[in-house]
Each structure stands twice: as C-alpha cells, then as structure tokens.
Amino acid sequence: MSETKKDQSGGLWENVKVLVQALLLAVIIRTLFFQPFSIPSGSMMETLLVGDYLFVSKYSYGYSKYSVPFSPDLFSGRIWSDEPERGDVAVFRLPSNTKIDYIKRVIGLPGDRIQVTDGVLFINGEAVKRELEGSYEPEGRYNQGEEVPVYRETLPNGVTYTTLDLNPNSPGDNTREFVVPEGHYFMMGDNRDNSQDSRFEVGYVPLENFIGRATVIFFSIANDSSPLEVWNWPSDLRFDRFFKSAQR
Template sequence: MVFLLKLAIVVFIIRSFLFSPFSIPSGSMQPRLMIGDYLFITKWNYGYSRYSLPWGIPLIPGRILPRTPARGDVVVFKAPPSAKQDYIKRVIGIPGDTVQMRGGQLFLNGKAIPKQRVADWVAPVSPNTNCDYAFQRIVAEQPVCAYPQFRETLPNGKSYNVLDLGTTEADDTGVFTVPAGHAFLMGDNRDDSADSRFPAREGGGIGIVPLENIEGKAVVNFFSTDGSAEWLLPWTWFSAARWHRIGEGF
C-alpha cells in the first residue's frame, strides 16, 4: 500500500511538472498531427498554473514562473470557455500582436505572413484519417487523401505547413488584438479548426486563450496508429503503427 502511494505521488509530480502524454483526437492540426498520434508535452516551458495539475486541481494561484510562448510553438491547453477539455493548437499571436485573415492569407501585425505552395499532403485512407471524398485519390491501387499544402514562415523564422482546402468563413476575419496574458491560437488545418478566429463556445471556437490555460509544449511523437488495430489481435498493433511518424519532433 505504501509503495502504491509513493508511486502515485511520483506519477503526480512527473505529470504535473515535467512530462505528460497527449493523444490527438481530431484532424485540426493536420498535416503536423493526425488522429492516432501520441505525443509528449513538457510542462515547464511557460510556467505553472492550476491547469498544469491533473484535473485542474486549484492548488496553484495564477501562474508561477510565467513565460510567454514563442510564435509557432505547438501547445496543449484547457479550451475556453469551460476549461474542461484539452485542445492542441499553434501559437500565432502573443500579447500586443494583431492577427487577421484576408482571403485565406494570415496577417500578423499588419504584414502578410509568407505562404508558399508546396507539394500536396498525401496520407493513406484509414480509420484514423478523416478524408473528404473530393480529395481522395488512388495511388498504387491504394486510396489516399491529397490535400493542398502551403508553407508559412513567421517573423521569428519558425516555418510549418498548413492545409488550405478552399474558401470558408474563417478565411476573412476582423482584426484581433491579443490582450496581455493571452495568446491567439490556430490549427494548421485552417479549414477544419475551431480556434481563436471563433468566439469561445463549448464544443466550438476557443476565443483568445489565457496563458494560464496552457498546460505545456508539444515536443515529440512517441507513437502513432492508423486505427486499424484490434485489441484482441496483438499482431495488428504493429501493422497499424505509423512507424515513420514515431520520433518526430516539433
């Protein structure tokens, strides 16, 4: 009994202050993250708050050792308004920044962020791949998703790929000004992400997110599965693994 209590305390400390696992539940961060990816986040990068602790236990007032995320960081956070669900998005704007979308182009502090067309993002169709029929193709007799892909580069030099599937309401917005103590977060899958472009609503947008809600920074994929495995058939755990995604950093 004493051993189990000590083990629980150690696990609590590690998950609260050092590392924590996170699984990807949606395609909002494609192409960088896919449903079925499992990753580790580090907890010390931006300081600590109640949301650093399991279940958001209110033992930490405000933020301790606070630091502002860098633009381009991928972070896990408690989603407004209820702060009950964990979401993962990319930091686009930090306090004092202005953010706007115009015709699918990202503008930061009034300047267009370079957006370069690159090769389509191609992924095999699987149980863990959401793929609109319009973007399905057959490659080597196998069905795949082929999405238009672009490379964005932020003023600090951080580059990453985004998906832009067409014209949506989120392609044109007003100008958002990020207040002190907050961050503007967006999904890399720009047409399939409920993010800071939308008002905070349970199960919908998240608004501009308080830095206190951020739990940690995504650092590495430690596993990925295409969803085709069956628990009672252990050999399918290996065939379903996306081995090429394991070990990818951010």
C-alpha cells in the same frame, strides 16, 4: 501470529508501499515534467495526426492550477512563468470549458493584430510568407478521395511549418482583424479549414490556461485503432512518426 502470517502481512504491506510510491512518482512527473497527450482530431494535420501520442513539457511555460491533476483552485496565475513563443505547438485548457484540453499553434502574441484574408495570414498588417509546397492525402475519416494543397508558412521569427488548404473559400479564410488582449494568445490549427480555434468559438487564450509545449511523438497508430489493439499493430503503426518532433 505465526511466522507465516507475519511474512504474508509484511509482504503485502511492502507491495502497498511500492505501489503508493510509484503512484506518487507518476503524479510528480506528470505535474512537473511531462504529460502524455493524444491527438483526437485532424485540426493539426499534417503536423499532428489522429492517433499520434506525444509528450507535453509541463515546465516550458511554468505552472498554473491547470498543471495539477483535477485542477484544484490552489492559486491563480502562473508560477515560474515563461511566455509561449510564436509558432509553438501548445496544449491549453479551452477558455469556455476548462475541463477540455486543446492543442493548437501559437500565432498571435499579446498586442498583435491578426487577420486572415483570402487564406493568407496577416500579423500586424504584414502578410506571413506562404509558399505552395505540394499536396497531401489525408487518411482515415478525413480522406475525401483527393489530395489537398500543402502550404509552408514562415512566421516573422523564422518558425516554419506546413498548413493544409482543404477549401479556398472556407469561413476561416476571411476574418475580421483580431487584437490580442494583454496576457492572452491567438491560437490556430495547421489544418486551417478544419480547426475550431481563436478565429471562432475558442477565442483568445489566457496564459493561465496553458498546460505545456508539445515536444515529441512517442507512439502513433493509424485508422482510429486503439493502442491496446495489438493485433492491428503490424498494419497500423506509423513507425516513421515515432520520436518525431511534435512542433513541425
């Protein structure tokens, strides 16, 4: 083999090794540390908007089989487990279809009694503090041509965030009392009248299904634009949301 062919072969092999190493590093980071996640719906408005891209901390709650790409059935439960706290915005696998990721706020802990009455959240029989803060006009496909009321809720542990009240008489504004089973959590969206959550088909979420805790928004683009549509960046990028906390 000529020296030229040897050099070409060696250079190709070096490129392959670098590519494999980069892929392995990306898998390790995604599995153990941070996973990117995009917001596909308005269920967490105004905390999170469609077109927000954020990092999810994988180590916040420990690791389950859902922490690993393709979710191989390597083990059950969690290792190095830490429990979600009330008020956390967390990504989890939908209990009825574990191929689907959801993002909601942790409202009920194991053993809690949760109920919504006339739009007011009750935890263990006590009304959560709820104050009218102002109004908000949703953007894009969620804009109905008028502003909607914004309420600030403050949970018993002091975590505070805003919720939207699109309809004062929606099905989710008056619920039965839910008793959260051991090892499970009750999740709700901040957009209370436009969120499929534990009040409805989502049900209680097992600890094993948690992927991680939302941390920071690293990119945000409006009007359902794709991040790849760079020609829309001048008009659609939400610079004010870059590096904003994904919790509140």
